[in-house]
Amino acid sequence: MITRFLFPKRTSDFNVSFALLLLRIVVGALFMTHGWAKLTNFEATAAGFEQMGTGGAIGAGLAVFAEFFCGIGIITGFLFRLALIPPIVTMSVAFFFVHGGSPAEGELACVYLAVFVAMMFTGAGRFSVDRYIADRLK
Helix, strand or coil: CCHHCHHHHHCCCHHHHHHHHHHHHHHHHHHHHHHHHHHHHHHHHHHHHHHHHCCHHHEEEEEEEEHHHHHHHHCCCCCCCHHHHHHHHHEEEEEHHHCCCCCCCHHHHHHHHHHHHHHHHHCCCCCCHHHHHHHHHH
């Protein structure tokens, strides 16, 4: 029993989908907190974006959309891969341009970027709105 746990020959679809569900909920909810903070302090956020040279109110609005509204899509697994595109772009800009590609300064952006790119490859999994829609379309 312990050998099978430590050295599995195959991972079950249920386990992978459950792990993806947990990952979507945790990462999506944490990511949404950044968007909520930007949304509730939008004027200050826009001013900060203007100072950084990342688009002022337009850049701030795009960041809010990526972090808060796409976070909802990530959690629910609705239009999952499409919902990942704005966060990937936002975290790329944050990591490579705002933090200069420095893992020391842009660690959180780098972690989010890596997780989102990995999620793009895996998809949302069985426990998602996308899977429900796919099953209904059959």
